[in-house]
Structure formats: C-alpha cells, structure tokens
Amino acid sequence: MSKTKFEQPLDASTFLRIRKWYLLALAAIALTIIVAQILIQVHLNAQLDDSRVINVAGRQRAYSQKLVKEALLLNQPGSDKRKILTELKKTIATWQISHEALQFGNDSMGIQKETHQDILALFKKITPHHSGMITAAQQVIAAEEKLALSPSATTQKNIQTLLDNERTFLRLMDVIVNEYDNRSKTQLENLKFKEYLLLIFSLLILFLEILFIFKPLSLQIKNTISRLMKNQLESDATTDKIQQLYQENEKSLKELQELNFVIDNAALFASAKNDGSVVFISKKFQELLGCSDEDLSKPLSELLTTNEGQQQYLKEVLKSNRKTIRSEEINVETRKGESIWLDMSIIPLHQSSKKQNVLILCSDITERKQNQEKVEQLIKQNFEDKILQKKVQASQIVEGQEEERKRIAKDIHDGIGQMLTALKFNIESINLDNKDKTAEKIAYLKTLCSDLIKGVRTATFNLTPPELKDHGIIPALHKMTSELAKLTGKNILFDNQTEKFIRFDSLAETNIYRVAQEAVNNAIKYAEANYILLSIKYTDNILSIVIDDDGKGFDETILDKMPKNNSEGGMGLFYMRERISYINGRLFINSIPGEGTRVTLNYKTIAPEKDVHLVS
Template structure:
C-alpha cells in the first residue's frame, strides 16, 4: 500500500514537471511567433509606404514629360478655342499635381499618403534636383500667366518652352537616381527582416529540439512502460472475465429453471398437464369448474375437455401434440359443456425437452370479459363513425345550400343593379337625337353618371368574388384591399390594422375561409348594425392567427343569436355558415355584442406550417 502511494506521488511529480517544461516551451514558441508577426506587420506597413513613395516618384517623371508635351501642344491649338482650353486645363492640372507630389516626397503629405522623408541621401538628391524642378515650374507658370483668353501666343513663349526642354533631361536623370535609391533602401529593409526571421526560426527549432530531448523522449519511455503494464493487466482481466462468464452461465441456467418454476406457480389458477398424445395428466379444479366439467371426465383428451366444437377440437389436437421447443401463446374461443362461450389466453409450454418422453404444460387466463369489452368498444367506434359521417353529410348539404344562396345573391345584384343600369344605358343611348343639342348634352351628362354607377356596381359585384390579392399575396394584403375598397364603395370609416412584422402565408383553404368570414362580418356591420366605424385588426403570436372585427353599430342580444343564425344575412352565409367555415379549418369563432354599443367578432386559427413571404 505504501509503495502504491509512493508510485502515485512519483507519477504526479513527473506529470507536473513535464507539464511545466511543456508549457514553458509552448510559451516561448508563441512568443517567437508573436515577435515575428510584429516584425512582419511593421515591414508590411513600411513596404506600403515605400511602395506609395516609389509610385509617386516614378509618376513625377511621367508628369514632367506631360508638362513639356502640353506646353508644346498649347501653341498648336491657338486657333481652336475648345482644344486650346482643354490643353490649358490639362497643363494647369499636371503642374499642380507635379508640384504637390514633389513637395510631398520631401516634406510629407497626408492627403496623398506620403510620409516626411528622413533619409539624408535622398534629401541630398532632392537638393540637386530642386533647381531644375523650380526652373520648369517657373517656366510653366509664366506660359500660363502670359497667355491671355484671346489665345494669343506671346513672343516669350519660345523662351519659356526652351527652359522646359533644357531642364527636362536633367530632371529625368536625377529623378531616376532618386527612384533607384528608394528601391535600394526597400531591398535593404527586406534583407534585414530576413535575417531577423532566420534568427527567430533558429530559436523555434532549438526549442523544439529541447522539447524532444527533455520532454517527449522521457514521456514516450514512460508511456511505453505504462502500456506494457496495461497489457499485462488486460490479460489478467480477460482470464478473470472468462471465469466470471462461466459462473454467470451456470447462474443463468439455475435462474432459468427457477423462472420456469415461478411461472407455473404464479399461474396455477388455470393450468393442465398432458402427455405427448394429448391425454390429461393433471388439470386444476378451478379449470374444471370454468369448463363446467367434473373430475370423472378427465380421462378424455384435453382438446375434448376444453371445447364441444369439433373444429376447435381438431385445431387443439394439432397444437397440443405437435413437437416444439419454445412456448406458444394462443387466444382461442371455446364452447363449454353447457354451451357457454369463453375466451382463453392459452400458453403451451413444452417440458422435459432433454428426454425422449415430452409432456406439455398448459396455462390459461380467462379473457372473456376483456373480449366482450373490446367488442363493445368496436361497436361504439363504428356507431360514432357513422354519426360523424351523417354530421359531415349534413354540413356538406348546408354548405352547398349556402353556396347556392350566395350565387342567387350575386345573380340578384347583377340583375337588379348592373342589368337595370345597362338597360337604362341602352335606352338613353338610343334616345339621343343629335339635332337637339341641349337635350343631347343633358342625356350625355346623365349617361356619364349612369356609367359611373355601372362601374361602381361592377366593382362591387366582382369584389364580392375571390380577390386576386388573396391567391397571389395571402390573407394580409387581401384584407387590407377589402377594407380600402369597402370604405370607398360605402363611404364608411373602415380601417385595417396589421400588428404582425411579416406577411405570413399558410394553407390556401384556411386563407379563403378566414377571408370570407371576415368579409361577412364587415358586411353585416355595414348592412344590419348600421355602423359608421369598423376596425379590422390582424395579429400573429406564437403560431396563433387572430382576426378581430370591431364596429360601433347598434349591436344585438347574444341570447337570440342561435335563433337568427341562418337568417343573419340575405343570400349570404349568415352566422351559421361563418361558424361552419371556421370549424371546417379547425379554428374558433367568438361573437360578443352589447345592444347599443357595438359588436366584436374574433377569429382564432392555429397555424401549423406558416411561411414568411420574402417579397415583403
């Protein structure tokens, strides 16, 4: 025990020591990586500045040549006002950029991203270059200053141009030297960075070598020794497991025998034992009483004792005398000596399977009551199904009746409204006499009014049909369009409030029924409640769609709602069909009203698989 504690302490100390050195090595490598990254980032920033400086310096040469070129072209364009002005603008722009860049290369310029030059060699080169630059700048400024707006070339132009030409070659040569010096300095910085990177790489490789020698090698030796110990322990464990498995198998056989004995004892109420030929060895008294037999009748085969039905006797002989090694379970209906029908749950258990003589143990349970209850349940289920089918048929006939009433209403609206207006329109057109201009004007004015009413009637009739917004965009835009159109047609204050964040699409059948019920509720508020203010509010929270229609009409007594349910709307759905539509989509409809104060109709629908409309 003391040796084991000492071994554990030694393992812990070894682990702590290895962990300390390992963490130290990792921290050193991480530090070298961080330092390398800092150096690289600094060099990259320097390279960006150097690249910008070299780019601007190289561009100075091109601008000096452009300056001379534009000055020469200026004289040739003196006869063309447009071309002259363009060249003059280009010359001014080139001179400005050239001067700004030249000053920025020496003193720095934040607007074009140039740092202040600190290198003495480059500043010395700029000192040699500056006289040529200043001479060219002064000559270019003199050219621009002496040429007036009349495009007249002064006599001094050739002299200034000659100054530009004389200094251009020297400027280009010295500017090349400056660009080369920039490039040489950039390469020198890169070479220094390479040396630093090589040094950091050497340090990292040295640390890795030390890790291998002082950490990983001792650790691998210790792991190899530990694995050897584990293999020896595994072999010993396998031998022990084999012994345990053998003992467990013996225990299982004993347990199986005990289970078979317990099974017989636990189900001893209805049991029997038979020989291989089906004759009875023993049968319990309770079993005989259930079968309405006496002890003097046990000399018969068990199949004949169990039932009086010859077909069942033949079936029982086959299953009781057949050879088998597993337990068989049967649910069988039997007929007793007195003609009583019983249901038995029978388990047939083969016994003494290792001997040549095989007996059979029969264990039974009386399940007659369970079977009778099952039959009653099946009858009730069938009866409920038939009642539901009758209810569905009744609902279908009522829906068809409502559809026919809706068609009649639409036909009546078209015949009484649109049809009569079309007839009046036809007669008025036929009665126009162009010779009677005053009466013709009156009839034409009347025809305009009649045509406007006709259009309004057509819009009203077509609006009562399914709007295209419902199919194309869903219930939200369709209800908004409905309130706007009804407000225009009726002159009532009909408002729509959408409290949802997105347009939600769901089952088209549900959308259609919700739209129709909302439309009917609004129409009822207009026609029968004589409401002046109607608010349609729609909301969607936690998968529940809620549509609320509030009005300030005269209201009604809710206690008489069922009596007038089918007469609530002439030619329309009525309250009955509103409820049927919502019930058809598994929704709920609530109607609350107070006489003289108004009515609230609430539609709730649980959305199963809503889809957000991405077009919104």
C-alpha cells in the same frame, strides 16, 4: 467456544482503532477551522466598528472647517445669510452629536462607547476647544438673527475665537484618528499571529494523520488485497469444479422454475401425457370448461372444446414434440355452450418417468376480447361520424356558396340589371331634335354609367381577389378595406399589427377572408356604420382579426333565435360560423344597441412549421 469465533475479518480491531484516531484528527481540524472563523468574524465586526469611528472622526475635522467657513461667509457682502444660518445650525448639531458619540457611543450611528484611556484623555484635551467653538458659533448665530447691519465687535471676536480653537482642534483630531488607526493595526497584527498559530496546528495534525493513520492504513489495505488475490485464485479453481455440477443441474432447475411459475401464478392449468390423456387439471379450469369428474377420462383436447375442428387442431399441437414453450390465443366452446377466449401456453416437460410430458397454462381473456371488439366498433363508429360530419360541413359550405351566388346574382339583377335597363330606355328616348332634353338625358346617362361601373366593380370585388392567392390574407384584407372605402365613401381603416407578412394554408386563408368580408359588408349594409376598423395581429401561433364599427348595433340575445340561412345577409351568421369551425377557428360577436358591434375571429395554427410561412 474456540478463539477463532471471536476474531473479526480484515483485522477489524485495528480498523476500529484507526477510525477512532482519524475521527479525533478530523475533529481537531474542524475545531481549528471553527476557532479561526470565530476570530475572523470578531475581528471583522471590530474592524467595522473602527471604520465607522474613524469615518466619524475624520468627518469631525471637515465639520470644524465647514463651521468656520460658514461663519466667515456671514460677513461676506451679498451672501444669503438666512440660508447660511440654516446650514450653520445643522453643522453645529451634527458636529456636536458626533463629538459626543465618539466618547459615549450612539446606537443609531453604530458607535460603541469608547473605553480606551489614551483616546479618552485626548478627547478630554480637545473638548474645551470644541465647546469654545460651539459657544462662539452660537453667539454668531444669535447676533446675526438680530439683523445687525454690519458685523459687530462681538461677532468679530467670536469668529477669531473659532479660528484660534480650530487649529488646536484639527491637530488633536489628527492625533485621535491616528490613535484609532494604530489600534486597528494592532488588532490586525494580533489576528494574523493567531491565524498563523492555527495554521501551524492544522498542518501538524495533518502530518500526524499521514504518519500514524494513512500510512499504516495503506499498508494494511495492500496486505488485505494480496490475501484477497490469493483467495481469488483458490476460489477460481473451486468455481471450475462447481461449474460442472451447475451445468448438470441447470436443466432440472429450469424445469422446476417453470413448474413453480405455473403453481404460483396460474389458476387455469392442466397436464397431459404424450397420447393426450389427462394427468391433472385444476378445479377452476374444470369449472370454467364445465367438465365433471367422469369426463376426465377423455383426452385433454375434448375437454378444452366441443368443436371437432378445434379438437383435431389441439390434438396435433399436444402430440407434437417441441422443445420450446408455445403460446397462442384460441376461441373454444365449453360444455356449457359458452364461447370463451383462452390465452394458452403449452410447456413441454421432459422427465425420465415419461408420465408427464405437456403442461397447459391458460388465462381467460374473454372479457378483454369483448372489450377489444367494443373498442374497434367505437373507433369505426367514430370514424364514420367524422366522415359524416365532414360531409355535412361540406354540404353546408356548398349551400353557403350557392347562397353567395344567389346574392351576387340578385345584386347584379337588382343593381346592374336595373341600371342597364334604365340606360337602354334613356338611350332609346333621346330625341336629337330637342337639344335641351337631349343634353339633360346625356348628363343623366353619364351619371348612370358611373353608377353602373361602380356597381360592376363592387360585384366583381366580392369575388375572390387575386391578392389572396398571390400574396396572402393580410394584403388581401388591406386591399378589401381600401377598395370598399373608395366604393362606399365610408371610413374603413386597416390596422396591421403583425411584424412580418405571413402565409397560412390556402383553405384557412380563403375561409378567413370570406368571414372577414362578410363582417365588413354587414357593417356597411345593415349596421349603417360610418367608421369601420379592421385590426389583425399574430401572436403565440394565433391569428386574431377584429372588426369594430360605430353602427346601430343589436341585441345579442337575438343571435340564438336567428335562422340558419339568411339570404339577405349573404352567408349569414350561420355560414360565418360554419366556415370558421371548418378550419378549427373561433368566432365571437359582441354588440350593444346604439354603440356598435365587434366581431372577433381567432385561428390557431396547430403545426406552425407547416401552416405558417414567412414572406420576405
């Protein structure tokens, strides 16, 4: 075996060597970073411990002064000795615990045991003064708890002991705090020195990498690129020669690819000559068309269909000289008498032998066509059903309008008509000679006229108010509640919880107004309510209207048994639901006998930018 077979391209042996040194250099840098982080974390933890110790040591000075101050306050006239004694006890306990923690450590305070001999020697000096102050303070407390009326000589002596020991304690505590501070500074200086060493080591590694890795690698890459460019020029020259051969074979390759596609992806295929005679037809295609082996002598157009018109069309298509693939969907009649749909691709083949000229590639799409027809029928049926539903809804709304007109006519006939008849009869029965009766009838006529005016206003108000068209649903509902409150004398309140006045589609506003109006009228007439609250709010593209009343209520189970049209109740529940469903809204009715009724109307705007308009 020749030596060249063992050689690696692009000087692989050099590359492997450089990679090895490069990984070692990176590992050294990573190691220095890790060591530096470990040192920093250790120092930070030590600094945290030192800061706690220094803090506690500094507090010891403050607590010693606080101890003396509280002891002196006990001798002040008018001072609250009980409170001072409590604070003095707490001070002694905290001071003593902190003093012991600084020497022997305390886990709850986060202080470790002191091991520095110089600091322990200082604590050994300060401990007698600390103990003397503790003992003196405890004796002061014991004397005061005996309720002495005036400071005794013993108390004065103990206070003097506190003052004498405090000076020495403060001086020695200053020395201890300074010793803690010096120790922390020394540790910090050591850390800085180590960091500088690690930094110098890292920079040295980077310098060696540049000198022994990056520089040789850059030179090698440069030489490699030079060789590649030289080889590229030689390759371009060779490519030009190959391109000529490629162009000559491209046409043949394309034909082979088309043929491979037919073989690999189709089960229904056939081939024919220029005159339409069959060269080959697949077994599956032959079975689908219902052809026998004897029929293969006939032209391909006659095998594909028994319809003469389609045969003539296919004959012309197969004979036409085309250079591109032709695809179309065609309905053919097989010899079995079946009507099938084929997705046919006619592929022209150009070969020197002239034995094969056309390739037919087909797919049976009969099921797809049938499903498509079913889908079209369903779409048509769905459209007709929607049209019919709209017609039914329109007729129901018209019927509801007719019922509304009947109700208004009945109100006018039974109310206003009766009052006009009574007015006419009373006017005709006036006898001017009988002044007493005349005055009485005139007073009655005034009352009757007031009732008549009230009835006319009620009837006209039930028609579409001008506020609905001019200002929208919110002002219209507000006007309705205020007018009905005046006309009926009942407490009918309006609560507008929307931030701004908004407008909806006119059809939606009209239907919403009518449903809300019917709900309020039902509460007045049939529920015998004295208090009615109409609340309206608009959040998350949903308009919600709630009508609450304190009427007699009813059993909700009768809602399903109610007839569709109840002329005595205006539109009735059926037409309320029809109106709200016509605008794709929802209606909810909740009632408890003896406790009242709540009617909730929700309308969701599908396209807020089109259906909702803010009114300034």
